Amino acid sequence: MQQDFYIKNWVKIKNGKVSNSEKVIFNSSETDLSIFFKAVYNFLELKYPKFHKMDGLSKLGILGAEILFREHKISPDTALILSNNASSLETDRQFHESISSFASPTLFVYTLPNIVLGEISIKFKLQSENAFFVSDSFNAELLKNYSESLLTSGKSSEVLCGWLDLENGEYDVFLCLVSPEINMPFSEENLKKLYFAENEKPTSRT
Amino acid sequence: MLKMKNLQAELKESIIEQLNLEDMKPGDIENDEPLFGDGLGLDSIDALELIVLLEKDYGIKLTDPAQSREIFGSINSMAEFIEANRTQ
Numbered sequence: 001m002q003q004d005f006y007i008k009n010w011v012k013i014k015n016g017k018v019s020n021s022e023k024v025i026f027n028s029s030e031t032d033l034s035i036f037f038k039a040v041y042n043f044l045e046l047k048y049p050k051f052h053k054m055d056g057l058s059k060l061g062i063l064g065a066e067i068l069f070r071e072h073k074i075s076p077d078t079a080l081i082l083s084n085n086a087s088s089l090e091t092d093r094q095f096h097e098s099i100s101s102f103a104s105p106t107l108f109v110y111t112l113p114n115i116v117l118g119e120i121s122i123k124f125k126l127q128s129e130n131a132f133f134v135s136d137s138f139n140a141e142l143l144k145n146y147s148e149s150l151l152t153s154g155k156s157s158e159v160l161c162g163w164l165d166l167e168n169g170e171y172d173v174f175l176c177l178v179s180p181e182i183n184m185p186f187s188e189e190n191l192k193k194l195y196f197a198e199n200e201k202p203t204s205r206t
Numbered sequence: 207m208l209k210m211k212n213l214q215a216e217l218k219e220s221i222i223e224q225l226n227l228e229d230m231k232p233g234d235i236e237n238d239e240p241l242f243g244d245g246l247g248l249d250s251i252d253a254l255e256l257i258v259l260l261e262k263d264y265g266i267k268l269t270d271p272a273q274s275r276e277i278f279g280s281i282n283s284m285a286e287f288i289e290a291n292r293t294q
Contacts, residue, residue, distance in 0.1 A: 038228075049227065049228070049229050049247075052226045052227070052228040053225065053226045101262070102258045102261065102262050103258075104255070104258070105251050105254035105255055105258065106225075106226075106251055106254075106255055109251055
């Protein structure tokens with residue numbers, strides 16, 4: 001018998017606005033990324049000093065995951081399936097600049113997009129499947145198929161999947177928690193609907 | 207004596223800035239407190255940043271990685287090593 005899965009909750013972070021499936025939970029006109037990230041960190045009353053050492057992509061991942069996970073008791077087998085367009089380019093550029101004087105070890109360790117998966121796994125004590133895909137634009141089919149295969153095979157009881165992009169100071173985050181618990185049906189159509197809703201400038205670079 | 211105190215204070219500020227220890231102030235770091243492990247809780251990437259800091263700010267290039275365990279033991283040991291080996 002085919003099992004159905006649902007989008008239990010979702011989070012979007014874009015243009016200073018942080019929202020979940022119910023409402024906008026934080027809004028700021030701050031354009032300086034590090035100040036914005038710290039403001040959200042403070043708003044969520046996080047106590048995680050390692051956060052301040054992370055690059056922008058990992059900070060976005062931690063903030064998004066925190067919003068989704070804090071209301072639910074998550075299982076250590078919760079998988080992470082993320083995607084974006086810019087890979088780790090924002091940090092790659094910063095590291096490249098640092099080479100001209102003293103190459104920064106701290107920046108170097110973040111010059112891969114999948115580092116954010118490790119950071120989320122450490123923070124939330126996950127021991128699970130994970131993957132990070134780089135594609136031109138939001139690919140609902142890929143996220144749906146990959147997540148569903150993990151859920152139906154029993155490798156994961158829940159999946160955090162979505163889009164986590166950061167380039168030139170612009171961030172575009174849409175993460176959702178997929179579960180057997182009933183809510184919005186987990187489908188390509190609903191993923192697209194949620195990602196593109198109130199998203200005047202979806203990430204798309206070819 | 208004053209010179210050493212100034213260097214210790216300078217090191218605390220540099221470490222906080224360089225390692226993004228945002229929730230810490232220089233006064234939170236004791237001179238004899240271990241920087242790694244149970245003390246300040248720094249990790250292996252922080253150790254690499256401290257090696258960069260020594261070269262960038264004091265012109266000291268560490269050639270023997272085994273030295274770093276002793277040098278980065280505390281603010282006191284770092285300051286003593288810098289004072290004895292600095293080129294700038």
